[in-house]
Amino acid sequence: MGYIIEAGKLTLTNGSFVRTMELPTVRGKYLLKEYRPMEGDFLFFDPDSDEFAFELGGVLYTGATGWKLLDVTEAQNLNVGEGVTVALEALDQKVKVWLTYVWYGQLPFVRKNLTVQNCTNGELCLESVDVEKFAITGFWAPTYSWILSDYGRKKSIGPYLGNLQDSLILVHHPDWEAGIVLGNEAPGVLKGASVWARGREITLGLTHKDEDYPFRKYLASGEVFVASDVFTGVYNHQKDTHIVMNQMVQDYVRKYMGIRLTQIEERPIFVYNTWQPFEYNISEQLIKETAEAAAQAGIKEYVIDDGWQDCYGDWGIDYKKFPNGLKPVVDHIKSLGMKAGVWASIGTASPQSKVYREHPEWFLKNKDGEDFSLLGGGNSKRTACFSTGWSDYITTVLERLVDEYGFDYLKLDFSVVSSPYRYNKEEAGCYSCNHSAHRDREESMWVNYNKMWEVFDKLHKGRPNLFIDCTFETMGGLQLVDYAMLRHAEGNWLSNFFGDIGEKTDLRIRQMAWWRSPAMPATSLVIGNAHIQDVGYENHVRSLAGALPILLGDPRQIPKQDREVLSKYSGWLAKMEQKHNIMLYRQDLPGYFEPAIGGHDGFARINRETFSGGIIGFFRHGAKESTRRVCVDGLLEAREYLVLDMDGKEIARMSGALLEKEGFDVTIAEDFGGRLFEITLS
Numbered sequence: 249m250g251y252i253i254e255a256g257k258l259t260l261t262n263g264s265f266v267r268t269m270e271l272p273t274v275r276g277k278y279l280l281k282e283y284r285p286m287e288g289d290f291l292f293f294d295p296d297s298d299e300f301a302f303e304l305g306g307v308l309y310t311g312a313t314g315w316k317l318l319d320v321t322e323a324q325n326l327n328v329g330e331g332v333t334v335a336l337e338a339l340d341q342k343v344k345v346w347l348t349y350v351w352y353g354q355l356p357f358v359r360k361n362l363t364v365q366n367c368t369n370g371e372l373c374l375e376s377v378d379v380e381k382f383a384i385t386g387f388w389a390p391t392y393s394w395i396l397s398d399y400g401r402k403k404s405i406g407p408y409l410g411n412l413q414d415s416l417i418l419v420h421h422p423d424w425e426a427g428i429v430l431g432n433e434a435p436g437v438l439k440g441a442s443v444w445a446r447g448r449e450i451t452l453g454l455t456h457k458d459e460d461y462p463f464r465k466y467l468a469s470g471e472v473f474v475a476s477d478v479f480t481g482v483y484n485h486q487k488d489t490h491i492v493m494n495q496m497v498q499d500y501v502r503k504y505m506g507i508r509l510t511q512i513e514e515r516p517i518f519v520y521n522t523w524q525p526f527e528y529n530i531s532e533q534l535i536k537e538t539a540e541a542a543a544q545a546g547i548k549e550y551v552i553d554d555g556w557q558d559c560y561g562d563w564g565i566d567y568k569k570f571p572n573g574l575k576p577v578v579d580h581i582k583s584l585g586m587k588a589g590v591w592a593s594i595g596t597a598s599p600q601s602k603v604y605r606e607h608p609e610w611f612l613k614n615k616d617g618e619d620f621s622l623l624g625g626g627n628s629k630r631t632a633c634f635s636t637g638w639s640d641y642i643t644t645v646l647e648r649l650v651d652e653y654g655f656d657y658l659k660l661d662f663s664v665v666s667s668p669y670r671y672n673k674e675e676a677g678c679y680s681c682n683h684s685a686h687r688d689r690e691e692s693m694w695v696n697y698n699k700m701w702e703v704f705d706k707l708h709k710g711r712p713n714l715f716i717d718c719t720f721e722t723m724g725g726l727q728l729v730d731y732a733m734l735r736h737a738e739g740n741w742l743s744n745f746f747g748d749i750g751e752k753t754d755l756r757i758r759q760m761a762w763w764r765s766p767a768m769p770a771t772s773l774v775i776g777n778a779h780i781q782d783v784g785y786e787n788h789v790r791s792l793a794g795a796l797p798i799l800l801g802d803p804r805q806i807p808k809q810d811r812e813v814l815s816k817y818s819g820w821l822a823k824m825e826q827k828h829n830i831m832l833y834r835q836d837l838p839g840y841f842e843p844a845i846g847g848h849d850g851f852a853r854i855n856r857e858t859f860s861g862g863i864i865g866f867f868r869h870g871a872k873e874s875t876r877r878v879c880v881d882g883l884l885e886a887r888e889y890l891v892l893d894m895d896g897k898e899i900a901r902m903s904g905a906l907l908e909k910e911g912f913d914v915t916i917a918e919d920f921g922g923r924l925f926e927i928t929l930s
Contacts, residue, residue: 250330250351253320257281258334260349264356265482267349269299269334271317278311278336278347280382285356288484290426292419294383297449300362301381303457304343304467305372310381314339323348328504329359342368352504355496357429357481359504362453363474366467374465378440379453379478380430390444393421399767400493401842410441412461415730416497416767417441418489419450427489429481429497433505435697435732436724437461437666437676438476452478454694460673461666464690476732494835495882498766499856502832507734509769512713515738515831516587516657516771518818519798520547523591524746524777526802528555531569535577541803543584545780545811546818549715550581551589551657560629561597561604563645578653589657589715590649594642594700594722595632595664596621603641610636613680615689622663623721624670633678634664634699635685635692643703650711658707659717659741664700665693666724676724697732704736717741717774727760729768739796741774751920753778754791755869758843761795761851762836770834770853771796780814781805787867789817790922794834794851794865797821820894824926828855828862837866838879838908845869848876854927859884859904861928864891868916879911880927888930893923901930 252259256274260267268281280297284290299311315336323331331350338344346363362379366372384390395408396418410417410432420427430452432439440455440463453475454463465473479500483492502510509515520542522530530552539550556574558564565573574590581588597604597611599619604611612631614620621629632638649655666676678692685699686692704716719741720728729740742764745756757775764773778788779801789797806814824830830853843849850866859882866878883889883904891900891912900912907927914923 251332258320258332260332260351260358261286262330262351262354264354265351265358267358271320272315272336273317276314276316276339278315278334280311283382283482285426285482285484289424290482290484291385291424292389292421292426292428292482294385297383298381300345300347301376301378301451302362302364303375304364304366305368307342309338309343318344323350326350327506328352337367342366352500355481355500356483357431357479357496357500359477359479361475361477363472364467365472366469369469371466371468374467374473375463376456377454377463377475378451379475380451380480382450384444384448384450386448389421390448392423393419393427395419395443396489399764400489400497401763406443407445408443409445410439410443412437412439412725412728414439414441417443418492419443420489422487424484425487426482426484427486427492429479429483429492431479431497431731432476433478433731433735434476435701436728436730438463438693438697439730452480461676461693462690463694464688465694466687466691490836490838494766495856498833498835501731501769505731505735507731507769508708508716508736508738509734509771510832512715512738514713515825516715516796517548517822517825517831518546519549519551519796520780520803521551521553521659521776521798521800523553524779524800526555530555532572532577536580538803539581539584539586541806541811542780543586544815545803545806546815547586547799547803548818548822549587549589549657551591551659552577553591553659556590557592559598559601560593561601563592563649574653578655582654587656588654589659590653590655591659591661592646592649593662594646594660594703595634595638596623596662597630597632599627599630604630607637609682610638610641612678615674615679617679622665622667622670622676624667629662631663633680633683633692634696635678635683639699639703643706646703646707650707650714656713657715657717659719660722661719661741662721663724664722665696668721668724668726668728701732701736715739727764729764729772734769734772739772739774741776743775745775745777750784751787751869753782754784754787754867754920754922755843755845757788757791758794758849758867761834762842762849765795765834766836769832770794771831774798776800785810786813786817787920787922789814790865790924791867793821793863793924794853816894820924824863827928828853828860829858830855830862833862835882837864838881843867843869847871850878852880854880854882856882859887861889861926864925864927865922866914866916866925867922868919870919874917875913875915877911878914879908881908883907883927889927890930892926892928894926899925
């Protein structure tokens with residue numbers, strides 16, 4: 249048991265951290281007294297931090313506002329890890345809270361949950377929820393710390409108010425070689441965080457009532473609300489954040505968060521999607537022709553994008569394009585050895601659709617009380633509200649697509665809560681007062697995200713290997729992917745980089761993969777739209793090998809010899825996945841940073857559980873020098889590894905310690921080019 253109750257204090261530890269809270273048995277307060285690594289100095293936190301905060305019925309409650317201790321028990325229903333739950337009742341007897349802390353192995357992270365119950369006889373409004381609330385020491389920490397926001401990649405100094413892209417924030421003090429990890433599992437635009445932007449404190453939880461997308465939930469008498477989990481960690485003896493991000497955070501997300509990617513047996517390897525250049529202009533003949541060419545090029549998963557349907561919302565088949573329906577097309581794709589996927593919008597209907605005409609009450613209202621589309625597009629679309637019967641309806645539609653036609657991959661698109669293309673923050677959520685599951689626009693955002701997760705969970709029930717691609721448009725922000733989504737869907741279509749723009753395509757792919765990882769699992773990053781028939785297709789594939797390899801374009805235009813080359817890449821990646829399980833991993837190469845014009849960059853995908861090895865991608869993007877030294881960390885120091893090119897030729901043979909310290913040389917003769925290597929135990 250990793251917790252101790254002694255002298256009115258609760259102490260949590262797993263040997264890598266110590267976290268102590270004062271129980272309200274003495275002063276009637278529940279406060280954070282210390283939170284630090286087990287060894288060494290840690291100077292960030294003041295004692296007597298509030299520990300949590302929220303407003304209920306317009307009253308502010310924090311750990312300092314007066315509480316009675318009800319119970320301290322071992323946390324229940326934990327698959328892995330250890331945990332404890334603290335039950336408190338406010339001295340005014342209007343609210344109870346349960347605070348659950350969970351920790352895993354030797355990682356210095358504490359996952360925390362806050363549950364709130366309305367104990368009054370009437371309805372109360374819950375707002376401004378901080379699951380964590382830390383007081384920070386004066387001057388030195390706020391003045392000299394770096395705040396690494398935006399997936400831990402954007403460096404700034406404070407104060408900082410978080411936003412929808414802040415699933416992960418690091419607060420790192422380079423002089424102290426210490427810092428704090430702030431992970432937020434709240435959905436989409438409702439992620440709340442502040443780093444000394446609301447006084448000399450750090451908060452983590454849900455958005456406050458004064459922000460652009462405020463969280464709100466109305467609680468009936470006796471009703472219980474469970475906030476999204478957050479996780480925090482403390483570390484020291486780290487000169488930079490490389491190990492924190494690429495080892496500690498990645499290990500936590502992969503092993504303990506419960507993301508969908510770790511639950512499916514087969515992850516996609518080499519995907520093709522029809523969206524570019526065909527867009528809506530697809531047909532049975534085109535799908536069959538391109539599927540045959542794609543199979544010859546080694547494609548493993550073939551996804552039919554927009555254009556197969558008769559109408560948004562009804563999701564029947566357009567029999568003018570597919571006179572024999574979709575089943576023969578899907579069967580043909582599968583007969584070629586590929587899995588089949590399909591695009592649909594999870595929350596959009598046409599005004600001409602049967603579902604819209606029969607159930608206009610299911611659709612979202614703007615602030616003027618009118619039906620409209622969050623995504624935009626004039627009068628051609630309407631956005632449904634998941635707080636209505638739409639949720640059950642769209643579940644049935646999607647279940648039919650999977651079960652009747654045999655699709656293994658669903659790309660679910662278009663906005664449901666907010667839009668990446670609307671810049672008026674009031675154009676988000678549903679303003680209807682007649683939808684049973686939400687009272688107002690603010691509450692609709694929380695409810696609709698969670699209703700959508702329920703749809704995803706129902707689709708996965710009995711279909712454990714279904715891959716759901718929840719696009720950034722569905723998530724509601726440009727290139728938005730987060731931990732909430734990853735617990736219910738496997739992937740996220742992050743981008744639409746249009747057109748054949750040569751090496752610029754490769755740079756944007758690698759920049760996007762770098763930006764979102766290692767905070768996000770690389771295989772969840774679906775980065776479009778590199779074309780399969782481009783002259784520089786090999787570098788497209790090499791670049792995409794650091795995320796989820798997906799190609800668009802017209803495979804019929806690929807010459808026979810190039811199809812063989814593509815098939816070689818596909819076979820090699822499949823072999824690497826079978827041998828090293830690479831699709832669950834991605835790390836930065838030490839000493840190389842964001843891909844940029846005039847530089848070198850790269851990635852590693854090394855298995856951090858078996859340490860059998862993995863793959864390396866390395867690139868030259870207009871750099872003056874053609875040869876650079878590449879080092880790889882995180883391997884078994886005493887074991888010998890081979891570095892092999894894609895043909896199996898030995899490039900280097902050295903221990904894990906030497907690979908980290910000395911590395912090996914890579915020469916790329918082209919100004920814009922790249923190479924892929926395998927690293928494997930000898």
